[in-house]
Amino acid sequence: MATKDVQPPSTMDDPVYRTGVLELLGLLAYGEISACERLAEDAKMAPDLEHKVEIAAMATAEFHHFEKLRDRLVEMGEDPFAVMLPFAATFERFHRQTRPSDWLEGLVKAYVGDGLAADFYREIAAYLDPDTRTLVLDTLSGTGHSDFVVDAIRRAIDEDHRVGGRLALWGRRLMGEALSQAQMVVAERDALSTVLVGGVDHPGMDLAAIGRMFTRLTEAHAARMDKLGLAA
Amino acid sequence: MATKDVQPPSTMDDPVYRTGVLELLGLLAYGEISACERLAEDAKMAPDLEHKVEIAAMATAEFHHFEKLRDRLVEMGEDPFAVMLPFAATFERFHRQTRPSDWLEGLVKAYVGDGLAADFYREIAAYLDPDTRTLVLDTLSGTGHSDFVVDAIRRAIDEDHRVGGRLALWGRRLMGEALSQAQMVVAERDALSTVLVGGVDHPGMDLAAIGRMFTRLTEAHAARMDKLGLAA
Numbered sequence: 001m002a003t004k005d006v007q008p009p010s011t012m013d014d015p016v017y018r019t020g021v022l023e024l025l026g027l028l029a030y031g032e033i034s035a036c037e038r039l040a041e042d043a044k045m046a047p048d049l050e051h052k053v054e055i056a057a058m059a060t061a062e063f064h065h066f067e068k069l070r071d072r073l074v075e076m077g078e079d080p081f082a083v084m085l086p087f088a089a090t091f092e093r094f095h096r097q098t099r100p101s102d103w104l105e106g107l108v109k110a111y112v113g114d115g116l117a118a119d120f121y122r123e124i125a126a127y128l129d130p131d132t133r134t135l136v137l138d139t140l141s142g143t144g145h146s147d148f149v150v151d152a153i154r155r156a157i158d159e160d161h162r163v164g165g166r167l168a169l170w171g172r173r174l175m176g177e178a179l180s181q182a183q184m185v186v187a188e189r190d191a192l193s194t195v196l197v198g199g200v201d202h203p204g205m206d207l208a209a210i211g212r213m214f215t216r217l218t219e220a221h222a223a224r225m226d227k228l229g230l231a232a
Numbered sequence: 233m234a235t236k237d238v239q240p241p242s243t244m245d246d247p248v249y250r251t252g253v254l255e256l257l258g259l260l261a262y263g264e265i266s267a268c269e270r271l272a273e274d275a276k277m278a279p280d281l282e283h284k285v286e287i288a289a290m291a292t293a294e295f296h297h298f299e300k301l302r303d304r305l306v307e308m309g310e311d312p313f314a315v316m317l318p319f320a321a322t323f324e325r326f327h328r329q330t331r332p333s334d335w336l337e338g339l340v341k342a343y344v345g346d347g348l349a350a351d352f353y354r355e356i357a358a359y360l361d362p363d364t365r366t367l368v369l370d371t372l373s374g375t376g377h378s379d380f381v382v383d384a385i386r387r388a389i390d391e392d393h394r395v396g397g398r399l400a401l402w403g404r405r406l407m408g409e410a411l412s413q414a415q416m417v418v419a420e421r422d423a424l425s426t427v428l429v430g431g432v433d434h435p436g437m438d439l440a441a442i443g444r445m446f447t448r449l450t451e452a453h454a455a456r457m458d459k460l461g462l463a464a
Contacts, residue, residue, distance in 0.1 A: 033281070036288060040272030049265070049313050049320070053302075056268060056295055063292045066285070081281050088281070 011129060020195030021132055022076070024124070025069050026083035027185065027192070028139065032066035033084075034091040035059075035113060042106035051103075054148050058110055065139045072135055087185070094181045098174055104156055104163065105170050108228065111149040112174050115224045116217065120182075123213050127196055127205065153228045168230040175221050175232075179214070243361060252427030253364055254308070256356070257301050258315035259417065259424070260371065264298035265316075266323040267291075267345060274338035283335075286380050290342060297371045304367050319417070326413045330406055336388055336395065337402050340460065343381040344406050347456045348449065352414075355445050359428060359437065385460045400462040407453050407464075411446070 012018045039059035046052035073080035100106035121140040125133045157164040186193045197205055205213065222232035244250045271291035278284035305312035332338035353372040357365045389396040418425045429437055437445065454464035 033285060033288065037272070037275065037284070040269070040275075040291070043269065043272075049316065052269070053265060053298070053313075056265065057299075059272070060292050060295045063288055067289075070285075081285075084281065 016191050016194055017129075019191035020189075020193075021128070022073070022078060022083055023086075023189050023192040024128075024195060025073055025132075025135075026080075026085075027087045027090075028121075028136070029066055029069035029073065029080060030084040030087040030091055031117065032062045032069065032139075034088075034095065035117075036062040036066065038095050039110060042100055042103075042110065045100070045103040045106055047103060051148075051152070055106075055110065058114065058146060068135065068139050090181050090185050094177055097177050104153065104167060107149045107152055108167050108171055108230075109174055111146045111153075111228065112171055112221065112224060113178075114146050116175070116178055116221060119217055119220045123217070124196060127198075150227055153230070157229050164230060167228070168225065168232070171221075171225050171228075171230055171232065175218070248423050248426055249361075251423035252421075252425075253360070254305070254310060254315050255318075255421050255424040256360075256427060257305055257364075257367075258312075258317075259319045259322075260353075260368070261298055261301035261305065261312060262316040262319040262323055263349065264294045264301065264371075266320075266327065267349070268294040268298065270327050271342060274332055274335075274342065277332070277335040277338055279335060283380075283384070287338075287342065290346065290378060300367065300371050304364075322413050322417050326409055329409050336385065336399060339381045339384055340399050340403055340462075341406055343378045343385075343460065344403055344453065344456060345410070346378050348407070348410055348453060351449055351452045355449070356428060359430075382459055385462070389461050396462060399460070400457065400464070403453075403457050403460075403462055403464065407450070 012021070036059045039055050039062065043052050043055040043059065046055060070080040073083055098109060100109050118140045121136050125136045128136060153167065157167075186196070197207075197210065225232040244253070268291045271287050271294065275284045275287040275291065278287060302312040305315050330341060332341050350372045353368050357368045360368060385399065389399075418428065429439075429442065457464040
């Protein structure tokens with residue numbers, strides 16, 4: 001067994017690592033297609049054509065992320081849909097629990113979800129083999145369609161201060177649901193959690209590192225809420 | 233006044249032609265964004281994730297078409313949304329009149345609509361100045377995501393022959409609504425119809441040419457229905 005100083009990098013030759021990567025790609029791919037679908041749904045609440053187009057642009061970006069992840073699964077010789085399906089329930093549950101009741105809630109969800117996903121991608125990239133890391137980092141680029149959300153939310157709060165309180169609560173609920181679903185997924189999936197936490201013979205996060213990661217994700221969420229003019 | 237033999241090509245210096253092109257681009261741009269929206273809506277009826285993704289891919293292609301048309305309107309110094317809005321009622325009416333009642337009707341609508349739009353783009357391209365023509369032809373490329381529809385419809389008819397009769401009627405209704413909306417749009421818009429029909433000093437279709445265009449569009453529609461295994 002390798003000592004902590006000379007751990008070999010994880011590779012696809014390690015069947016547990018490979019399974020974990022498949023699960024991770026399936027999770028991300030389902031997340032992207034389901035985000036795409038929800039954004040398309042929420043676009044219907046847009047007050048005008050211009051805002052509808054902004055949301056559709058975000059949905060389109062998510063679809064292209066999905067395509068990259070799917071193509072990699074195909075390259076790996078897997079049926080992408082079979083790999084994705086185990087994660088359907090998680091995302092359907094998340095979206096069912098966080099169905100926006102109006103346009104502003106939809107905007108906050110798009111913004112918070114997009115940001116949290118990008119942060120999470122960046123966090124996990126460090127623990128992946130170079131090929132998978134490049135894919136994951138590549139997949140998160142091309143977001144940033146969501147700056148218009150900041151203007152829209154701040155304007156709505158200026159017009160009616162009570163909106164700020166309601167949306168702050170909503171943001172907290174989104175983050176709570178996201179963390180609880182994430183925790184359930186990792187708890188159910190040994191190979192996936194091994195990719196993140198590490199096994200006996202390859203590096204990963206220790207429990208303290210996972211704690212620090214959650215702290216960073218929560219802090220970044222708070223910064224995003226602040227940018228929207230909302231208390232985290 | 234130029235004689236019929238030495239007609240100068242239409243240019244943006246001609247204010248009627250310019251207005252007609254703006255109307256055409258606004259019409260196409262609204263058509264694309266509204267197709268994108270409807271496809272996203274219909275994707276919800278997909279029987280599985282794989283089909284949902286196929287429809288989402290078509291919606292994404294329509295969104296990219298929209299982006300090209302919008303960018304040209306911006307280059308021309310126009311507010312794209314202001315140019316598009318006059319066509320909202322036409323497309324909303326079309327989609328209201330042709331709301332698919334199930335997944336198969338949604339597939340036929342996607343396939344027939346995609347094909348008819350591409351045919352129409354090719355038909356009108358001939359009457360446009362080179363820059364606009366290139367844009368319009370460019371916008372129609374990238375479709376062809378819809379071949380999977382042929383398999384799905386033929387399989388459904390194999391399983392239950394009554395489906396063929398119902399979808400054949402549906403296809404006829406789609407074509408009828410599309411032609412009736414198209415005719416209303418052209419009748420209401422002098423500059424747009426001048427681009428197609430031509431004015432005193434620039435070329436366009438004469439009435440016989442318009443008749444032939446409709447014949448070609450109808451024939452191409454019949455060929456598409458035939459490919460789906462449906463009587464036109």
